[in-house]
Amino acid sequence: MTVKKRILFGALILAGMCVLPLGVGIYPQHVLITSLFYVMMASSWNLLAGYTGQVSFGHAAMAGIGAYTSGILAAKAGVNPWVGVAAGTMLASLLGLGLGTLCLKMGGIYLSLTTLAFSQILHIVIVNEYAVTRGTMGLQVPGLMDEYSKITYYYIMLAAAILMLVLLYRMIHSNLGLNFRAVQNDETAAKSVGVKVLQVRVLAFTVASAMAGFAGGLYGHYLLLITPEIPSLDLQFYVLAMTVIGGMGSFIGPIIGAFALNILAEKIRDYGEYHVLVFGLIALVVARFAPNGLLGVWQRFRSAKPR
């Protein structure tokens, strides 16, 4: 695709996204808003797992940090939600810095287990610190605006998602992005050509965590009720499945995955807990037949076509 075509394509998508929620009911609007939250989660997790090879299970926990920080500040201290979201983003990035540093000498499964432990600890604390978090009952928080409007929330989430995607795109296509991918491909070789591997890894952790915290903060103020469902492993694996099924390590993959899976999840809601089974099956099939995800299938299809 030429640059001109790309810009046109992007503009079309953007215009489509802008008019999409108009004229549909409240329920489709809700699905679109949650999809945008998942786009942010999957794309930022992809930066960590897909571009630097750090498969963190603490990403949903970071969204939880963002949501609860902002939620508690707003509900208990009357802080403006926007200020709260900023505070939640900061705290998540600080925790990301800490967790990333802790995991520096670890790779693969050890990093995953450490972040899993972090995620579980946070979950337990939130469930049990009833006085502050209201546990599994959930914390009621104010919205981002005085008057509740799904359309406005949609545009806020859309703007946030686009901002984040632009940031991610620029990062991936900068020198930093090359260093990220070099680290993921081979840390030893990356070091040998001068890449500051430790710095690069911690930076990815910090940035991705900040993004998760930001997405979580906004999401909490949309839901108006923050529960331990946000910093849960369910949500973590959901984000993981979206990224893997969409196409890990590609820019577009997680976006496709987030929309596809979230919409599918709504469609198969009636099956109750069985919808997890369906996800498992899809993940299996994708892992077996399309290791590069939906995006990989699309690319293969395109390159197979005679031109």
Add this chain to the structure above:
Amino acid sequence: MALLEGRKISKSFGGVQALNAVDFAVERGTIVGLIGPNGAGKTTLFNAVAGAFKPTSGRVAFDGRDVTGLPANAVCRLGMARTFQVTRPFGAMTCLENAMVAAINRHPAKPRGFIEALAREKLALVGLADMAGFEARHLNVIQKKRLEMARALATEPKLLMLDEVLGGLNTQEINQAVEFIRSLRDKLGLTVLWIEHVMGAIMQAAERVIVLDQGQILMAGTPAEVVNDPRVIQAYLGE
């Protein structure tokens, strides 16, 4: 003063003494061969010098600085570049991107155009210009070795450390590679420290040869001195 100098470098892994008080020097602008039987400690010496791990004891000096125990990325920025015996390309990245990673860490502030031109120049130097857009994992072994050379060269080193780059080449290709490595020294002014099992190539290209055996320096001298030394012959062929 020598460009690279090792003093009493020792390295042990658990109970195994891989390097034992190794002293050596590489003079500026020379090609130095590092030879020895399998398991002599050649690659271990590379790793200890280039920062892959810290020597148990001893000092490494590079370009007038003590670099003992510095991490590989810091040593690289000072001008030491290496290839790996078993190649380690960034498989899911194109050849061009492989070389660009090296270039951006040498010139972090330079614009993309400069970086890309530098990377392409080094790819062309090793004969991979046509492969720039290919993912590195699709290359064959020999091309991967060339890519590692291009990547190392893109860090614009003073010292190039080669770890068995001739494996799998036929006689004609070996001659070309030797010519190429000599030209790096003659035209780019590089100093080369070169581990190689293909003895003929080392004898042709190197001014000095260091012989390692069982983690110790057996001898160092000109190629002619080395091949005629009974200790070297014994180390390779046994009694």
